[in-house]
Amino acid sequence: MPQYPTFPAPRARRNASLPANTISLSIAAIILLAGGALSAQTQNLLAAIIAAIIAAGVLLSLKMCNSWQRAVVLRAGKIQGIRGPGLFFIVPFLDQIFAVVDQRIRTVPVHTRQTLTRDTTPVDVDAVIFWMVHDPMRAITELDDFEDSVSLVALTTLREVVSSSDLSVLLEERRKIDDQLRELIEVKTREWGVTVQSVEIRDVQLPDSLQDAMSRQAQAERERGARVTLASAEREVAHELAEAAKTYEASPIALQILQINRVFEMNKNRGTTILMPTSMADSMATATAFAAALRTTPPAEEQPPAS
Known part of the structure; x- marks a missing residue:
């Protein structure tokens, strides 16, 4: 069964006295x-x-x-x-x-249990109300017990705001909810000589089943983002490979030299035996001879200028 909030019982106002000074x-x-x-x-x-x-x-x-x-x-x-x-x-x-009225700032903790939001989600909300008495005469003459009255007003207002707000608003826009609570409570307590300084929501607790569902949803969102990133990287790699293929198609010697470099990289460790087809070996030999010729051919001497 849902747990309903417990309202404070009204207390009888007693005559106050100051101690001997x-x-x-x-x-x-x-x-x-x-x-x-x-x-x-x-x-x-x-x-x-x-x-x-x-x-x-x-x-x-x-x-x-x-x-x-x-x-x-x-x-x-x-x-x-x-x-x-x-x-x-x-x-x-x-x-x-x-x-005897204390005019210092006071705090009132407010708790609501199993309160349904506008999207029918049960939540437990804990808040703190900071208030003070600015007019002691009105606070005493207007109310029988202004402390209990402030607590009751804060509790009912908190339940009203939670019931009229979505769960996403409670979780993401707490500052907005705090300001709304302060304004609504102050409108009700201003006539009593009480000023509400601020309202702060300390915690919003969700049911365990809803927390598990939100955790699975967040995990699915992260996995989807990872897959999108991986697909984007593969698309960029494929584009670069296509550009490289066009370059090697235009220059067969460059492709053969690349093959020689790959074989050299594979044969860095001693004792490695590499088997390859005869046609591939012949093409590599041709590319090796061509590269060696390029290295051994001296540059053409410059011709003397004509007289």
């Missing part, structure tokens, strides 16, 4: 020490109690966000605004940090 802890410790010293000097616990209340107020009101974080603050259930980065104050027991 070193600055608020240091201020609270200084207030407590000052109150304790004052109480010991005056022999009165009121100063220590007041110092403890002020230190607790500092811990509850003085918050800090990192450079990549933004805090969504609610006051009595109403949106108060976005706080951060750095130090900020909230009213204890009245203000509430509903969520």
